[in-house]
Amino acid sequence: MVSIVAAQQGREEILDRLKRELYVCFECGKCSGSCVVFRVKDDMNPRLFVSSILEASSIDEILEDENVWSCAICYDCTERCDQGIDFTHTLFELKNLSTEIGKQPQAIKEELATLHATGRTSPINARALKKREALDLPEIQVPDLEAIQGLIDRVTSYGTSEKKVKEE
């Protein structure tokens, strides 16, 4: 059900493939009806999103839509699609592509930077350490940060590092 984005493909090929995966859509709206986000945010409409991907002339045009990042990843659309479309995965791909060109929302940028800098998403602070001490919990050890950063830099496709190495 889930696969890893094929980083080798060019953007045009990706657009072609996305369209091929989506052309079976008959716009029944089961995805949008299932979508926990659409329920509270009516411009995040997966059905119309699919149709705009089918009409798009480039990946960048699709990435203009900030709802690329509005998925709560609940998988309901994927589980229920009568045509077998895995739209959750389509959005994962689009988010990856969006990050490659630095279009991710500010909050995400910050989270990525934090994760890169500390190996965690909630950075350790003095208050937390105090709380932990009071509870008699051990100190949080920073994991092998340098190795992790090296790993992230080597395997990520987005630009956190100059050392970006292409996959063979």
Place this chain on the structure above:
Amino acid sequence: MTKPNLLFTGCLIEVNYPYLEKLANDLLPKIGLGISDRIEFMCCPEPISFRGATDYSWLVLAARNLCLAEQKGANIISLCNGCENTLAQANIMLQNDPELLEKVNRDLAEIGFNYKGTVKTRHFLQAIYEEVGLEKLKSFVTRPLSFLKGASHAGCHLLNPADILKFDDPLDPVVLDELMDALGIEVIDYEGKTLCCGVSLATADDREGSINALKTKLLATQKYDADCLIVGCPFCFKQYDVGQRLNRKRLDEVEPTPVYYYLQLLGLAMGLPFEETSISTHKIKSQAHMALFKGEEA
């Protein structure tokens, strides 16, 4: 021989809610889920933003965490839906796709790791439900919390994708309800059980959507006279607790509804002193509940 369990606490609990880590360390062994000494995992990594940004790195870093458990010959019990979602998905992907595993292992080799695929990951609710079981769980309850009218919120990322998480029926989740019932809590069935808490939207800078989700959920529970929400995820917990406080003005049609993390209630039901649950530190408090929590203790 059963494997030892390692607690996967997760970044948010470690920093914001360390008392939940403490509760897990204290309570789980008491009900028969042994926990080995703490080891230092890194971020799971986070399945929404980080995976959104970079699918493959997400997988490699998750595999690194799985390796740490594998090296100890241990399984993982996680305290957070997000962590469980990442670890379970990554684990299944690697276990079912030898080519992918090989590729990931080539990258892990650079930092001296190699994953064989032998680790089992479970959310703590799942571990309690499957390994302890309802009957045995009930035997630990000394103070049934029958005064609570609880609405369960299992959370999207523990329910889906169901074929990987294998926790409950995502259309009609009942496992958390049954676990609440075991503590004597009056379970409130309500239309809207599977609604999202909205925290993922906040993560992606969508404050408006996030507040709407929060409101829709709280109105749904209120309609059926629930007096608290019960969760097993620190993110959902934070959204309901801090979110209600921060957006109080936008939620004027909603009664402030306290939210409890399951382990806090498990503790109380097992006779743990009220103070040790840190419920008094919540942003949304019910004086009535707190009195009862304390009162029964006396």
Place this chain on the structure above:
Amino acid sequence: MSEEELRVGVFVCKCGKNIAHTIDCDAVAEYAKDLPDVVFTGVNMFSCSDPGQQEIEDKIQEHNLNRVVVAACTPRTHEPIFRECVKRAGVNQYLFELANIREHASWVHQKEPEKATEKAKDIVNMAVSKARLLEPLEDLEVNMEPASLIIGAGIAGIRAALDIADQGYQVVLVEKKPTIGGIMALIDKTFPTQDCSICILGPLMTEVGRHPNVKLISNAVVERIDGYVGNFDVSVRKFARFVDESLCKNCGDCADVCPVTVPNEFDENISWRKAIYIPFPQAVPSARVIDPDDCLGMNPITCGKCRDVCEPKAINYDDQDEVFDYKIGTIIVSTGFEIADPLDNPEFGWGRFKNVLTSMEFERIINAAGPTDGHLVRPSDHVEPQKIAFIQCVGSRDVNNNPYCSVFCCMETIKSSLLIKEHYPDAEITVYYMDIRAAGKRFEEIYTSSREQGVKYIRSSIAEIKEDPLTKNLFLSGEDTTKGKYINNEHDLVVLSMGAQKSNESELPLPLSRTPENFYMEAHPKLKPVDTPTAGVFLAGGAESPKSIHDSVTQASAAAGRAIRLMSQGMFPIEGITVQVIADNCTGCGICVERCPYGALEVIDKKLKVTTALCSGCGTCVADCPRDALVAPQFTDEQIKSQISAALETNPEEKLIAFVCNWCSYGGSDLAGISRLQQPTNPRLIRTMCSGRISRDIIQHAYNNGAGSILLSGCHPADCHYLSGNHWAEKRVKRIRSWMKREGIDDWRFRLEWVSAGEGKRWQNLMTEMSEQLIANKETIKPPVKTKEEAS
């Protein structure tokens, strides 16, 4: 081999632009001129048209042709036409060969005209090679029994039975259930004219039950069908009913005293029945039946109440199954469909939520003869519902369950909405749909009428139903796709408009092909929609595809007409391709006897005897004869090998030789062609009647001539047109592989695959995959070692 001089004529058909658009037909004709014994070549615009056929006849006479090749389309539809054509010109019809350059070339290589033309030349070369070796044959006539077996007595079976019986033929009508009538007997009203279903069906049920020419056997299955068209031997097992149909007065005294109550499956399990029961009041036969699984009287010590009260003494606990044998000329399969399973769509909560009904449950509730006497109430509290929702396409148009449109459900819902409005004008009705398909006479009219009466139609595929735990009302969430808005509407009753799926009745003892969706496959989707590839067997009703009552009846009458057409002749011509014996070579070993599923072969006193009328010409016996004592006319070893040699004359290492059976795999390749599913040009297809015809010797011949790779393809295991030919083909694979190993031929160069006539897409994938593999590994193919056969 005949001694006369061979004079081959080749006619290349343009098929308008169907062939000529891709293939240079003139070049193909020009090429054919140089083939051995070809004395005439021509190009036609439409060979099969009257002027086209006339031209062929004229040229045959003008040039004194004695072998004819037409390069056009598939023999599955056009061989009979051209055979008649050459026959009219005085040439034996079996001296004709069709080269399929349309389905196998022009339609599937539309982007590669040059390669397609080259391939067409090869195909013509193969056909000419075979034509040169053809021998004249004569057809045989067999007796035609003036009796029909009709399996399944729903509306289609009943209609067909009456049509045939009224013409004076005998009918054996077999129904699995204790009553006839099928689904139509259970529904309330029918669209588009709102007639009461049982009111129009009931009289037909009675009529068929009493018809002097109809032997109606209910509570029964067809256990055995042997023989062939005109001469089927059929056994029908009638299960013990435990009530004598001729004695039972249907008074119901028995049910009054029966202590066992179980859910009534004829009421969709929403009401109860006794262990001795009648399915519904109008049932035919009008007699009670005992369900032995529920009855306590099977042990008379425990209970015997019904027998004690039965005045006519109709009840017999010792009743046994009976088996009846019949001699049958034609068969109509009308086994129907089943309603799709609502549990396949758990998001709608059927089974969890009491007030979610299937359309069949709704039909029973709204039916005046149903469990609530036609009073519409919701199951949770027996209160009349006010806000009723219908959800369309449940169990249809869903790749995870049934991918097709079930055709009747839109109209059923529209009909039901009108019915509710008629009885409960204030009820609010909402229909949630993807597309309303009202394609049929008067259908649009009632769709309009439904909207006029205030029924709301919202274009939304409902995502999920949630139940209010307090009121048991239902919340339907989805997107109103015309407005792009999220909806979460409250209703107090929901009806799931269920689609249809193939009936899961046990397999019939007939070699019928199925579509990927498991419905029975017709002989041709347009021109032979009620025939099957098996002569004398026809289809009617929902067994062929989901359809309305109107369409079932139409199809039933059509099938009856087709059956009568055969029976009215009194005789049936059998193709002259039946097996021949070379007595001098035969040692009477009897291997062939084991191969024949029809009992056409027997060894008497070490001599082989063939009953030609029983032979279907599959050639499986021929392939396994160790002494070359058997010959399959039209598909002889020499003919097949000549096709192989012709196909491999140039660049053999790039060619994929595909042996395909006539009924399934050739049909699959045709379907790929009709569907224009583009493929690489490497394959060269050789048609035999059955995959069982292809011997190891033939495969070896292909490798010895340098074939790049070989596919042997037949019907799926249970679907063989000749019952077991594919089984014997599969058995040879082991020996083929071990021979290949000895010869150093890589394993990937041979494949055995089952492809049905419905699997055009699969054929395309298979051809593409095998061709790509062949191209990728071409360099590794070692040139063949010439055998003695070739060297000489």
